[in-house]
Amino acid sequence: MTTRILTGITTTGTPHLGNYAGAIRPAIVASRQSDADSFYFLADYHALIKCDDPLRIQRSRLEIAATWLAAGLDVDRVTFYRQSDIPEIPELTWLLTCVAAKGLLNRAHAYKASVDKNVDAGEDPDAGITMGLFSYPVLMAADILMFNAHQVPVGRDQIQHVEMARDIGQRFNHLFGNGKEFFVMPEALIEESVATLPGLDGRKMSKSYDNTIPLFSSAKEMKDAISRIVTDSRLPGEAKDPDNSHLFTLYQAFASKEQSDEFRADLLQGLGWGDAKQRLFQLLDGELGEARESYHRLIERPADLEDILQTGAQKARRIATPFLGELREAVGLRSFRTTTQTAAATKKKASKGARFVSFREDDGFRFRLLAADGEQLLLSRTFADGKTAGAVTKQLQQGGEPDIRTEGDAFTVWLEGACVADSPAFADATARDAAIESLKLALAPQQD
Numbered sequence: 001m002t003t004r005i006l007t008g009i010t011t012t013g014t015p016h017l018g019n020y021a022g023a024i025r026p027a028i029v030a031s032r033q034s035d036a037d038s039f040y041f042l043a044d045y046h047a048l049i050k051c052d053d054p055l056r057i058q059r060s061r062l063e064i065a066a067t068w069l070a071a072g073l074d075v076d077r078v079t080f081y082r083q084s085d086i087p088e089i090p091e092l093t094w095l096l097t098c099v100a101a102k103g104l105l106n107r108a109h110a111y112k113a114s115v116d117k118n119v120d121a122g123e124d125p126d127a128g129i130t131m132g133l134f135s136y137p138v139l140m141a142a143d144i145l146m147f148n149a150h151q152v153p154v155g156r157d158q159i160q161h162v163e164m165a166r167d168i169g170q171r172f173n174h175l176f177g178n179g180k181e182f183f184v185m186p187e188a189l190i191e192e193s194v195a196t197l198p199g200l201d202g203r204k205m206s207k208s209y210d211n212t213i214p215l216f217s218s219a220k221e222m223k224d225a226i227s228r229i230v231t232d233s234r235l236p237g238e239a240k241d242p243d244n245s246h247l248f249t250l251y252q253a254f255a256s257k258e259q260s261d262e263f264r265a266d267l268l269q270g271l272g273w274g275d276a277k278q279r280l281f282q283l284l285d286g287e288l289g290e291a292r293e294s295y296h297r298l299i300e301r302p303a304d305l306e307d308i309l310q311t312g313a314q315k316a317r318r319i320a321t322p323f324l325g326e327l328r329e330a331v332g333l334r335s336f337r338t339t340t341q342t343a344a345a346t347k348k349k350a351s352k353g354a355r356f357v358s359f360r361e362d363d364g365f366r367f368r369l370l371a372a373d374g375e376q377l378l379l380s381r382t383f384a385d386g387k388t389a390g391a392v393t394k395q396l397q398q399g400g401e402p403d404i405r406t407e408g409d410a411f412t413v414w415l416e417g418a419c420v421a422d423s424p425a426f427a428d429a430t431a432r433d434a435a436i437e438s439l440k441l442a443l444a445p446q447q448d
């Protein structure tokens with residue numbers, strides 16, 4: 001069974017070396033595992049909560065997209081997209097908002113910290129707090145639940161949000177699932193072994209401490225930053241203590257075992273800090289120089305990046321669109337046509353159980369095939385008119401063994417070389433195969 005891994009990157013800044021070692025590099029490594037089905041996205045709706053500078057939002061989305069691609073993310077293997085290109089996400093956010101307990105959100109750390117700050121300053125508790133900040137965890141729950149992610153790699157500060165996603169998803173399942181689990185329960189994945197890099201001053205490398213080393217800006221800027229790494233005042237020739245030097249820690253995060261051993265020995269033998277910084281620069285430049293060039297090539301071709309992200313969005317929406325259709329159905333947001341035809345169909349085909357339900361959309365006609373228990377087995381493609389849609393359902397019912405093709409954890413149904421309908425995305429191959437069995441049963445000729 002494949003494990004679906006999903007994580008979002010808030011697009012407010014420019015990635016630095018600490019983000020690279022702590023999040024980007026391990027995520028790319030994880031995405032190469034054969035049993036991983038990875039979803040990485042730019043959380044640009046989340047960015048709007050923290051930032052009201054449109055230029056900065058725009059710039060950061062571009063830089064983060066280019067960084068991940070330059071760092072080696074293979075977009076054919078993973079699903080890489082912008083949150084704001086998936087309209088199903090804000091729509092699901094609303095469905096979840098309507099079941100999320102306000103009391104649960106009152107307990108969110110980020111919101112509580114803002115309230116505490118206001119209270120300490122003698123202000124109104126909610127001064128300057130937007131509904132965006134308050135609802136942040138619901139939007140994040142929609143990100144995760146939309147794609148039924150099993151694992152969500154995040155920093156420790158985000159564990160609570162993943163727990164809230166479970167809580168909200170469970171509540172939705174309970175209220176609307178009728179015994180069916182719409183949402184998989186996600187787990188936060190905290191990578192213990194991943195490096196938290198020290199910054200120039202030895203504290204954790206972080207934009208808020210202003211102690212970062214830039215990742216892909218330019219060789220000169222990287223060199224300048226390295227020259228500002230704080231060291232002790234031991235002179236060249238005096239022995240240095242590698243274990244108390246964050247310069248050494250930084251070196252180690254990018255070096256092989258042999259390189260680290262050699263560097264350690266040289267420091268113990270009195271290598272000067274100036275030379276040590278030069279060695280660190282050479283190591284980083286060697287490791288990252290090529291990716292830096294590819295980063296700059298990408299940044300110069302924003303239209304190509306746009307195409308890559310649009311393709312990613314299409315891939316994501318192949319899952320999101322039919323799934324959201326099911327969820328809308330579950331909460332009662334159904335076409336009036338569906339409702340009346342369902343009633344009629346239920347009567348007519350009571351013996352058979354499964355039923356076709358056709359409905360109209362702005363751009364044409366479609367149908368769903370629902371199993372006896374109401375589970376959606378198929379959502380058709382769009383047809384120009386109701387007659388064609390009807391002819392297709394007829395052919396499916398009378399056409400003998402259907403042409404079913406699996407595609408990941410979903411499947412498609414074909415007639416005469418054309419794809420006529422898609423299944424929803426199932427949690428795994430087992431669930432998918434069970435649905436294929438129900439489909440065959442539903443389409444098998446009646447024995448009555």
Ligand code: TRP
Nearest residue numbers: 006007008009010043046140143
């Ligand atoms: N809130 C996350 C952060 O700040 C980013 C994020 C948004 C995210 N949606 C997500 C992470 C969904 C994991 C899954 O780091």
